[in-house]
Amino acid sequence: MKLLITIFIIIFTHTAFSTSITVNDATAEKGQIIHVPVYADITETFVYNDENNLFRIDFNFNALMLDFKKVVLKGESIIVDTELTSTTTLNPDNFRNSSFSIEFSQEIDNANGILFYLEFEVLAGPDTLATITPTSFTLRNEEIKSEFNAGNISIPEPVIETDKSYISNFYPNPFHREAKAEIRFTKPTRIKLSTYNLNGSDQLYEFCNTDCVQKHFRLTDAAGVEYMGDELLMEGKYTLQLRNDFSTLAAGVYLLIIETDYKVLSQRFVVIK
């Protein structure tokens, strides 16, 4: 009877498996070490009731783009066995079609979640995609019928740090007579100030000459030193005071444009009566 049950269990074992191994997608930059989760859905598996449950998962990967380092077990890992081995096989005829395999001995009956993490160093990029594809899943050298889902590691262009120069919002805003804003220059520069209405005409220039325009703006540095005219401004923070003396600017929406030697800054403000 015992023998019959064993035979039944073995037959059942090899017909009822329905598993899936999924490598999650990830994003990384060239040179980065990444941990890619491998998700397993092994809901109907059956493991033998002894210690020889040797599982093996094979993967294909592009060795020109990724360097497979090791398997990493973290908090969410279903595998907790520390006796876990991995082997990488470079394909000298086609590095793009290289492979690695993971072997572990563990009871993972009804497992559903992150099995383990794969540690890679991203070798290539930017602006490309590397794929890791599970190709087979075996238990005691017997193939387990599984669905395999590849993971894509996208290696985007690194974000180039943009210039940190800025002009803050005006306060108060809207205003009638006077408002202030903070400006920061990251490089020494000369500037040109203009005030455009929504029709694109420079309102102050339409009413004043250049000298008059300067009188509407008061620019001071952190030490309170006032900017007088066409001198070179050093990098740092400044306070801009916009004065609408004699109601030169009619009520409406305006755009303040500050043209520096390296960047154009802009900020919107509203004048009310």
Next chain:
Amino acid sequence: MKKTLLLFIISALVFSSAKAEKILIPMDLAQTNHLKAYGIAFWVIKDNKTVDWLLNYRDGAFMADYSEKLALECRVRGVTFEQISDGNAAQIYKQVQADNVNEDVVKLEKAPKIAVYVPKGTQPWDDAVRMALEYAEVDYDMVWDEDVINGKLKEYDWLHLHHEDFTGQFGKFWANYRNAPWYIQQVALNENMAKKLGFAKVSQMKLAVAKTIKEFVANGGFLFAMCSATDSYDIALAAEGVDIVASMFDGDPADMGAQDKLDFGKTFAFENFRLTMDPSEYEFSDIDVGATSLNNPETDYFTLFEFSAKYDPVPTMLTQCHTGIVQGFLGQTTAFAKEKIKKSVTILAEREGTNEVRYIHGNFGRGTYTWYGGHDPEDYRHGIGDPPTDLDLHKNSPGYRLILNNILFPAAKKKKQKT
């Protein structure tokens, strides 16, 4: 009388319908697959028949004798062709050979034996020429250092080099990839080959290969190189007997006075260049320009020069294209600094308004060499490990067409120059 007339008309009709004597393969915008059209021309001459290359006529059309087999092959490969009568063909020949047009006929009669210099395994990059040859269904063999040293080049008419490094610095990938398993394996492969062939260093083996290729050209071979094979080849020749290779590549330091010891008399195309001795910089010398000034596909175009078909047939063949302006593409070597190019070299294409030359041609001994900057004409920034370009999506690629011009021109029957 009526019967005779009727018989005459019928026989004339039958005769004229059977008089589709030529196949014209247009290479202008009417062509659906420019790249495979070259394969058709190659297929015909490989069958010991001749093809007429009508330079500058319909952007470099091909004309061959009509056969059902050829028409079927064109249809199978998706190549546009026109079935024309002998009379029409004669008119075309007359027009092309007239003195007042910049057109001419070149007879292609012997399929060149093609070799591509590539290791037995894989390279970490794709070779645009191999892709073009395979797509156009043109046969080629692969040769590597051992074959070159052992004299196998004698069996070939045409040799292609791509993203090679003849200086022995393993492509100068050290800074970025020195810990990558594939790089370590490539270095070991080269070092083992050098040892096997009796060289103490990879740089010495590569120099021997470069010199053997130089002999191949001197003896009448056609050499076509792209990307880093162009400048690294000339650098290796100029640096004969001088150690320009840093210790991480060959175990001993480079000669710091190497720059002054370069012999530009030994090179093919470049002179007065300065070496990039920093082993961590992904550059060989200041021959290459463009990597810094370009990097924007929207503004990167180069212009093909127009040559006299009747007086300069070779540069004309090399620049046959359906568009005079070609999208640029980057490579480890992208463009050549004009001031570093020898006066004897013919410039075939450059980026207008700059000193960036993309495509050059020259003679050495009884052979010729053609250098083409950049890596993959249809992948602006082709990186290591990137998927190979699918040429089925680029059937009319002008950049790839220029490569295929190079394969056909060795098939041309040499005729007396008019000058």
